[in-house]
Amino acid sequence: MPLTPMFWRIVRRLLTANYGRVFVILLALGAGAAVTAALLNLQIDAKRRLTTEFRALGANVIVAPRDTSNHDSNGTTLGQALLTLLPAENDGKHVPAVAFLYVIGEVSKAGTRHYQPAVIAGTQGQGLASVRPGRRTEFFAAEEGNSHACEVGAKAAAQFGVHAGDTLLLRNHGRESSCKIYSIVASGGAEDTQIFTGLATAQSLAGLPGRISLIQLSVTGTPDSIGRFITDLARQIPGADVHGIKQFADAEGRIYNRISGLLSSTVLLVLLLTSLCVMAGMSNVAIERRNDVGLMKAIGGSVRGVVRLFLAEAIILGITGGIVGSAVGLLLSIWLGKAVFGVAAEPRWIVYPFAVGLTILVSIASAFPLRRLASIRPASVFRGEG
Amino acid sequence: MFLRLVTDSFTRRPRRKLLTMAALALGMAVATAALSVALDVGDRLAQEFRSLGANLLVTPEGDSLPLEIGGVDYRPVNAGAYLPEADLGKLKTIFWRFNIIGFAPILEVPIQAWSPASKNWSSPGAKDQHQVTLIGTWSQHSVPIPDGTTYVSGIEKTNPWWNVEGNWFAENSDECVVGAAFAKKLGVKIGDTLNVAAGTQPDWHALKVVGLLSTSGPEDNSVVAPLPIAQNLAGKPGQYRRLYVSVLTKPEDAFARKDPKTMTPAEFDKWYCTPYISSIALQIGQELKGTDVRVIRRVAEGEGNVLTRVRMLLWLVTFAALLAAALAVGASAAASVNERRTEIGLMKALGAGSGLVGVLLAAEQLLLAFVGGGIGYALGIILARLLGERIFGAAPEPKLFVLLIILVLAALITLLGSALPLRRASRYDPAPILRGE
Numbered sequence: 001m002p003l004t005p006m007f008w009r010i011v012r013r014l015l016t017a018n019y020g021r022v023f024v025i026l027l028a029l030g031a032g033a034a035v036t037a038a039l040l041n042l043q044i045d046a047k048r049r050l051t052t053e054f055r056a057l058g059a060n061v062i063v064a065p066r067d068t069s070n071h072d073s074n075g076t077t078l079g080q081a082l083l084t085l086l087p088a089e090n091d092g093k094h095v096p097a098v099a100f101l102y103v104i105g106e107v108s109k110a111g112t113r114h115y116q117p118a119v120i121a122g123t124q125g126q127g128l129a130s131v132r133p134g135r136r137t138e139f140f141a142a143e144e145g146n147s148h149a150c151e152v153g154a155k156a157a158a159q160f161g162v163h164a165g166d167t168l169l170l171r172n173h174g175r176e177s178s179c180k181i182y183s184i185v186a187s188g189g190a191e192d193t194q195i196f197t198g199l200a201t202a203q204s205l206a207g208l209p210g211r212i213s214l215i216q217l218s219v220t221g222t223p224d225s226i227g228r229f230i231t232d233l234a235r236q237i238p239g240a241d242v243h244g245i246k247q248f249a250d251a252e253g254r255i256y257n258r259i260s261g262l263l264s265s266t267v268l269l270v271l272l273l274t275s276l277c278v279m280a281g282m283s284n285v286a287i288e289r290r291n292d293v294g295l296m297k298a299i300g301g302s303v304r305g306v307v308r309l310f311l312a313e314a315i316i317l318g319i320t321g322g323i324v325g326s327a328v329g330l331l332l333s334i335w336l337g338k339a340v341f342g343v344a345a346e347p348r349w350i351v352y353p354f355a356v357g358l359t360i361l362v363s364i365a366s367a368f369p370l371r372r373l374a375s376i377r378p379a380s381v382f383r384g385e386g
Numbered sequence: 387m388f389l390r391l392v393t394d395s396f397t398r399r400p401r402r403k404l405l406t407m408a409a410l411a412l413g414m415a416v417a418t419a420a421l422s423v424a425l426d427v428g429d430r431l432a433q434e435f436r437s438l439g440a441n442l443l444v445t446p447e448g449d450s451l452p453l454e455i456g457g458v459d460y461r462p463v464n465a466g467a468y469l470p471e472a473d474l475g476k477l478k479t480i481f482w483r484f485n486i487i488g489f490a491p492i493l494e495v496p497i498q499a500w501s502p503a504s505k506n507w508s509s510p511g512a513k514d515q516h517q518v519t520l521i522g523t524w525s526q527h528s529v530p531i532p533d534g535t536t537y538v539s540g541i542e543k544t545n546p547w548w549n550v551e552g553n554w555f556a557e558n559s560d561e562c563v564v565g566a567a568f569a570k571k572l573g574v575k576i577g578d579t580l581n582v583a584a585g586t587q588p589d590w591h592a593l594k595v596v597g598l599l600s601t602s603g604p605e606d607n608s609v610v611a612p613l614p615i616a617q618n619l620a621g622k623p624g625q626y627r628r629l630y631v632s633v634l635t636k637p638e639d640a641f642a643r644k645d646p647k648t649m650t651p652a653e654f655d656k657w658y659c660t661p662y663i664s665s666i667a668l669q670i671g672q673e674l675k676g677t678d679v680r681v682i683r684r685v686a687e688g689e690g691n692v693l694t695r696v697r698m699l700l701w702l703v704t705f706a707a708l709l710a711a712a713l714a715v716g717a718s719a720a721a722s723v724n725e726r727r728t729e730i731g732l733m734k735a736l737g738a739g740s741g742l743v744g745v746l747l748a749a750e751q752l753l754l755a756f757v758g759g760g761i762g763y764a765l766g767i768i769l770a771r772l773l774g775e776r777i778f779g780a781a782p783e784p785k786l787f788v789l790l791i792i793l794v795l796a797a798l799i800t801l802l803g804s805a806l807p808l809r810r811a812s813r814y815d816p817a818p819i820l821r822g823e
Contacts, residue, residue: 028717056688057684117461119454132684156451247547258434274707280409281716
């Protein structure tokens with residue numbers, strides 16, 4: 001049967017004759033397409049989001065002086081200007097970087113004159129909370145950003161008996177300073193015993209103006225991209241030693257790869273089986289057409305023509321189901337992204353044609369059992385034989 | 387007669403039934419595989435996350451403030467408090483003892499180290515001595531547990547990123563592992579001897595270097611030796627200063643963040659018997675007296691965030707797979723009922739009531755559902771195994787209740803899918819159907 005107006009008229013009739021049946025087919029195909037589009041989009045998005053979630057681990061890259069052999073507080077240092085040389089972004093994500101200068105000085109609560117040695121960490125840069133994650137147990141937002149404000153680790157705060165709002169006196173080799181506590185932070189690590197002041201305060205206490213001990217960075221990205229960031233940065237600042245914090249960088253890379261492999265294979269498996277399942281279901285629906293095939297052959301339709309007719313129907317159904325279903329799926333994934341990560345998933349348009357294409361393929365493949373009907377003898381169909 | 391009708395319908399047109407069954411089996415296979423992976427993934431990933439190392443830190447309660455920069459404590463040996471090593475077996479007696487996958491005590495001593503091969507080693511105080519930190523810890527220590535058993539633990543479990551070229555030192559030996567950077571500076575290799583002495587003690591130890599340690603942290607510039615050697619050098623036999631504990635935990639939710647002091651007794655029991663990091667910390671604090679147990683926030687929280695997300699994500703994938711499978715199977719079931727109008731007409735003409743016809747067809751569909759669901763379950767378990775082995779190197783345990791869920795689901799889907807056409811079919815008037823109209 002050539003593609004004459006007659007051909008299209010029959011196709012139209014095939015589609016409009018039984019709305020219930022077309023609805024069932026579209027529902028199954030559309031559901032398949034929706035799941036395909038939603039999962040693919042979510043999967044791409046989830047991998048990106050996960051790299052952000054990992055930043056709860058804090059700093060993963062350190063810029064330190066080359067020779068760290070002199071391990072005392074006033075040992076080798078770096079120039080403060082280095083902070084301005086760092087790239088602000090990796091993979092389009094902001095890279096928090098904080099410079100630290102550590103001084104072992106003496107500290108006391110204002111009014112007690114009882115000094116005890118403690119580590120004073122001068123910090124400068126954006127994102128202290130990102131490179132040094134912890135829970136703020138006390139917090140005075142008003143004092144934050146003040147050049148004489150300081151944050152105190154939970155253990156140190158308990159030791160000195162201080163709370164947010166109190167003042168600490170700091171001294172080191174005759175140099176004195178003071179700071180007002182705006183926050184108490186519990187991190188569970190060595191940071192709990194430190195006192196975080198402005199960089200200038202620590203520099204003046206240490207007598208090291210313009211110097212820093214190290215810079216901590218929290219780089220977002222896939223393991224490969226973080227690796228590239230480190231090599232690029234090391235090339236840019238040859239005077240310093242740039243390295244990943246192995247504890248976090250290694251584990252992060254490993255876990256990321258596991259999760260991304262898990263997601264990819266689960267999604268792939270689900271897509272494959274869902275396609276097969278839709279295909280089997282559709283084939284069952286298609287076989288219902290044996291009466292139609294018998295009739296067409298009886299009135300002189302060629303096998304090729306009949307098969308073509310049903311293929312045309314399948315493609316039209318596939319396109320409709322695919323376009324509608326994939327659109328629903330994309331919208332769904334935006335909402336799902338919000339439910340899982342709290343941020344709406346960005347729709348990736350490459351997913352759309354892929355999901356539509358897959359649906360069309362599935363619908364064509366499910367029309368294939370009709371080829372078998374080509375061997376049908378019209379007479380037996382009309383006699384009602386199986 | 388009823389059974390004969392049902393079996394007949396299966397044997398008469400097997401291809402048709404086969405297709406419906408294939409759709410069912412595939413759909414249920416997706417569901418089983420996704421469900422098995424989703425159920426299993428939390429435990430597997432939690433295990434994976436332990437490669438981040440310890441998530442609890444135990445220090446003496448009444449300690450002076452540690453002067454720690456970059457992992458090195460600058461306090462003199464005689465300042466601050468210590469904890470008894472002998473108590474550590476009690477860790478494995480807490481309620482969640484099986485969740486503790488490793489712990490290691492640490493005692494750091496500032497020492498002088500020199501290589502006897504390079505210079506005259508008989509004169510301590512010579513110029514080629516290096517000030518360095520000696521970290522005393524366990525590599526593979528057998529800890530006696532109060533119940534009479536022993537438990538093997540060590541630094542490899544709490545700090546898995548510590549990479550040793552060569553071997554770890556043997557327990558209670560005169561061996562040591564030297565940080566890579568320090569070894570380079572000193573020029574020592576595996577097999578050499580390293581002499582160490584602490585300022586407070588007149589005698590020195592000769593340690594055999596058995597491995598080179600690289601951690602990319604301050605440990606690269608240190609010497610790691612068995613705990614007794616550090617205790618000996620520090621003059622603190624049987625004591626340690628810091629303990630790292632690595633435990634498997636449940637990610638913290640809103641309930642876990644509540645203050646235990648404000649909980650009702652029932653809530654407290656529930657909190658205490660859930661492996662939250664905070665409740666395990668409390669239990670360890672109860673066993674080891676005079677300690678301060680702190681949660682290493684960056685590790686615990688990073689783990690919690692990622693685990694919660696991934697688990698949710700997998701449930702979503704499972705749900706999506708179920709939905710798509712249900713619709714496809716439903717469509718297939720609907721089609722298979724639809725085409726049997728003549729048969730239904732004939733049965734009714736012979737005097738069968740709508741109810742009987744409905745029951746007969748439903749029985750057929752149920753049989754289909756159970757066989758298809760069973761095959762799907764088996765297929766899904768195999769797929770879940772493949773997935774689990776490929777990604778985590780361990781297959782998820784097949785769970786019986788998943789089979790139950792799958793069978794119920796399969797029955798529900800087929801019945802729902804055929805309910806509408808069945809209802810219509812039961813209302814058919816036999817005469818026009820038999821006339822072929």
